[in-house]
Amino acid sequence: QVQLVESGGGLVQAGGSLRLSCAASGRTFGNYAMAWFRQAPGKEREFVAGTGRFGTSTLYADSVKGRFTISRDNTRNTFLQMNSLTAEDTAVYFCAARVGTNLVTSTRDYAWWGQGTQVTVTS
Numbered sequence: 001q002v003q004l005v006e007s008g009g010g011l012v013q014a015g016g017s018l019r020l021s022c023a024a025s026g027r028t029f030g031n032y033a034m035a036w037f038r039q040a041p042g043k044e045r046e047f048v049a050g051t052g053r054f055g056t057s058t059l060y061a062d063s064v065k066g067r068f069t070i071s072r073d074n075t076r077n078t079f080l081q082m083n084s085l086t087a088e089d090t091a092v093y094f095c096a097a098r099v100g101t102n103l104v105t106s107t108r109d110y111a112w113w114g115q116g117t118q119v120t121v122t123s
Contacts (some may be wrong), residue, residue: 009117
C-alpha cells in the first residue's frame with residue numbers, strides 16, 4: 001500500500017510559479033513510476049507529467065511542455081515545478097503512483113492517488 005500526500009497548491013497570478021510536492025509513504029518508493037494529473041471543474045482528469053522509477057525519464061502533456069518540470073528525489077518526494085502559469089492551469093492537481101517503469105498517461109494505469117491540491121491562477 002502506498003499513501004500519497006500533495007502540498008504546495010495555492011492562489012497565484014498569471015505568469016507566476018508554484019512548486020507542488022508529493023510525499024509518499026508505505027512500500028519501497030523506488031519501485032514506482034510517479035505522475036501528476038489535474039482536474040478542472042467539469043472536466044475529466046488529465047495527465048500532466050510523469051517520471052520513471054529513477055527520475056531520468058520524463059513525459060509531459062503538450063499543454064505544459066516547456067513550463068512544467070517533474071522531478072523526484074532519492075527519498076520519497078516527487079515535485080512539479082510550474083512556471084508561466086495561466087488561468088487554464090487552474091485545477092486540482094493529483095499525485096499518482098504505479099508499479100512499473102513505463103511512462104503512461106491513463107488514469108487507469110495508476111493504482112494509488114493523493115487527495116489533491118488546489119491550484120488557482122488569476123488573470
